[in-house]
Amino acid sequence: MAIGELITDLRKARGWSQGRLASAINDAFGTNLDREYISRWERSKVTPGRFYLRCLSAVLDVPLAVLEGEVKRRKFLSDVAATAIAPVVASDLLTAGFSARLDGGPSADDWEGKLTTYGTEYMSLGAADIQRRVSGELVVVQQQLDTPHLWSVASRLMTLYAKTFPGSDGSKAVNWYRMAAKAADRSGDAQARVWVRGRAAIALGYEGASLGVADVLADQAMAISDKPSLGLLNAIMGKAHAAAIRGDRATARKLMNQGRRVFDKAASYEQTSDYAVPWWRMNVFVSLLAARLGDEGTAVAAQDAARRELPATLPRFATHLEMHRGLMLARSGDKAGGTAYARAALDALPPEKHSLTLRLLMTEVEAS
Structure with a gap:
């Protein structure tokens, strides 16, 4: 099919306008596209070169091969997980899955080691890379779900996989979060049940997406156990962000204080x-929450505290903090200044370090 027709389908699958697609490319790569240029691509009046194909690949979060016609359109649109899997790779995954069933696959300890590795790598690697790798792990663990512990492993892998899709994308992330919650329930592990739901709630609340789902999952986590844990903390802070976005300042502040305790x-x-949620990351949560509430003093204090302990190996989170300042400026009435500040922070981060969450944050600043 024509590349223009494919771009149109991929854009519409995300619910984006031509203008939003142009803005996403400009924000991520410092280009100067407008809606009309996207329209010319989609009408096949102009064929995007390899540079712009790479831009489209990044902002639409699809493999470059899809845009180059090497993966069939129907396969891509029908199953996002399959988009990153070329036929030869699919064959390898099927082999790995059956081998795991026939030979036993990784041990429970091996799986815990894998989860530890992915937890660390997620903080610095791109979503597309994590998504491809975790999809393979899910094929394998699916064949080993014979013990409660492995249901716990699967639930945590599913949660990580869900986070590689933007919550604003609708059903994809939400469906995986819900399946992760069901898998955690099968494990019978209260800690996993709370953590999976809490992690989903903070991811959606931070992104400002699917707030109703964020509330439901947070409420479920809080009902399962009120014992202090990272899962409970994530649930409370996710619910606080949802309240702040809705304009319920009193509830958001109450939940923020509860989260701190x-x-x-x-x-x-x-x-x-x-x-993990160390001191610096808690302050990242508080920084955005306070910015959304218009509490500049609390936001700036949280940003300064986070910077003092933020590992230098995680520049993406430093960008988050700068963009929170842009959001504060925009909400205080200086929309142009806040937008420029946030965009400058995003542009200073190498494109390969950009994340879907940062792009959603840029959109929030622009809309403030």
């Missing part, structure tokens, strides 16, 4: 894992 009892020492 839980953090005092359940904080992590591990600094660079997605499964």
Whole structure:
């Protein structure tokens, strides 16, 4: 099929306008496209060169091969997980899956090691790379779900996989979060049940997406156990962000204070894992929440505290903090200044370090 027709389908699958697609490319790569240029691509009046194909690949979060016609359109649109899997790779995954069933596959300890590795790598690698690798792990673990422990492993892998899709994308992320919750329930592990739901709630709340789902999952986590834990902390802070976005300032502040009390009892020492919430990361949560509430004093204090302990190996999170300042400026009435500040922070981060969450944050600043 024509490349223009494919771009149109991929754009519409995300619910984006031509203008939003142009803005996403400009924000990520410093280009100067407008809606009309996207329209010319889609009408096949102009064929995007390899540079712009790479731009489209990044902002639409699809393999470059899809845009170059090497993966069939129907396969891509029908199953996002399959988009990153070329036929030869699919064959390898099937082999790995059956081998795991026939030969036993990785041990429970091996799986815990894998989860630890992915938790660390998620903090610095791109979503597309993690998505491809975790999809392979899910094929294997699916064949080993014979014990409660492996259901717990699967639930945590599913949660990580869900996070590689933007919550604003609708059903993809949400469906995986819901399946992860069901898998955690099968494990009978209360800690996993709370963590999976809490991690989903903070991911959706931070992104400002699917707020109803964020609330439901947070409420479920809080009902399962009120014992201080990282899962409970994530659930509370996710619910706080949802309240702030809806304009319920009193509830958001109450939940923020509750989250701080839980953090005092359940904080992590591990600094660079997605499964951890150390002091600097808690302050990233508070920074955005306070910015959304218009509480500049609390936001700036949280940003300064986070910077003092933020590992230098995680520049993406430093960008988050700068963009929170842009959001504060925009919400205080200086929309142009806040937008420029946030965009400058995003542009200063190498494109390969950009994330879907940062792009959604840029959109929030622009809309403030």
